[in-house]
Amino acid sequence: MPAVTVNHIAVVVENLDTALPFWQTALGLPLGKVEDVPAEQVKVAFLEAGESHVELVQPTTADSGIAKYLAKKGAGLHHLCFEVDDIEAALAAMQAQGVELINDTPKERGGRRYAFVHPKSTGGVLVELYDRRVQP
Amino acid sequence: MPAVTVNHIAVVVENLDTALPFWQTALGLPLGKVEDVPAEQVKVAFLEAGESHVELVQPTTADSGIAKYLAKKGAGLHHLCFEVDDIEAALAAMQAQGVELINDTPKERGGRRYAFVHPKSTGGVLVELYDRRVQP
Numbered sequence: 001m002p003a004v005t006v007n008h009i010a011v012v013v014e015n016l017d018t019a020l021p022f023w024q025t026a027l028g029l030p031l032g033k034v035e036d037v038p039a040e041q042v043k044v045a046f047l048e049a050g051e052s053h054v055e056l057v058q059p060t061t062a063d064s065g066i067a068k069y070l071a072k073k074g075a076g077l078h079h080l081c082f083e084v085d086d087i088e089a090a091l092a093a094m095q096a097q098g099v100e101l102i103n104d105t106p107k108e109r110g111g112r113r114y115a116f117v118h119p120k121s122t123g124g125v126l127v128e129l130y131d132r133r134v135q136p
Numbered sequence: 137m138p139a140v141t142v143n144h145i146a147v148v149v150e151n152l153d154t155a156l157p158f159w160q161t162a163l164g165l166p167l168g169k170v171e172d173v174p175a176e177q178v179k180v181a182f183l184e185a186g187e188s189h190v191e192l193v194q195p196t197t198a199d200s201g202i203a204k205y206l207a208k209k210g211a212g213l214h215h216l217c218f219e220v221d222d223i224e225a226a227l228a229a230m231q232a233q234g235v236e237l238i239n240d241t242p243k244e245r246g247g248r249r250y251a252f253v254h255p256k257s258t259g260g261v262l263v264e265l266y267d268r269r270v271q272p
Contacts, residue, residue, distance in 0.1 A: 005186030019259035026233040050141030075260030077213035123155035124211030
């Protein structure tokens with residue numbers, strides 16, 4: 001089976017401008033794109049870390065899912081995303097094991113297919129899967 | 137500056153035996169060593185994920201730091217460890233930026249030098265640094 005790799009680690013922050021200096025300057029991770037994602041009511045900064053990256057996510061409204069998470073749990077590690085060769089096969093394997101999925105079938109954003117796994121099946125971690133094949 | 141990479145993502149679990157099937161079988165991460173670390177009152181399972189790995193950490197006593205974390209915060213993502221070329225240089229750069237360190241100077245375990253950065257300086261994430269150079 002081809003390797004499953006870590007695509008990104010998502011971190012919820014209150015404010016990108018105050019969070020970035022640690023990750024970019026003190027830790028030295030190269031900053032990639034910074035973008036507004038109005039559909040999800042967040043602003044995201046991507047920092048490169050070898051074959052993975054760190055995504056800092058700041059809510060841009062008070063009532064998004066991320067804003068509510070931040071209000072309830074505070075800033076910090078949010079989810080862990082793995083890249084797989086075939087997301088349908090990965091989801092089928094998980095369902096065969098009784099794993100509870102948040103998305104039974106992949107969603108799609110910008111040509112990237114993804115799905116979330118419920119933390120109750122992972123030991124408390126919100127896990128995201130990415131299909132390695134980017135759609136045309 | 138050489139790349140900073142993700143060495144591991146640590147996850148606190150209540151029980152390794154019940155947590156492992158998701159990570160190893162359903163997600164398909166190859167299982168490396170599983171070891172007791174009596175000095176830290178934990179049992180740890182290492183799962184390979186490309187150039188990084190996932191460390192599942194189960195407390196083995198009720199009064200360790202990890203056991204208290206589990207009781208207070210519940211199972212889930214615990215810390216994020218980055219590998220750097222020169223840990224002294226990394227810590228000096230962080231101190232110059234006013235970053236609060238848990239370990240001002242590196243600690244050492246099994247030839248591996250490491251230090252923790254306080255979550256208050258990172259935007260809520262407990263960050264660990266590893267020196268890439270393993271000591272003889």
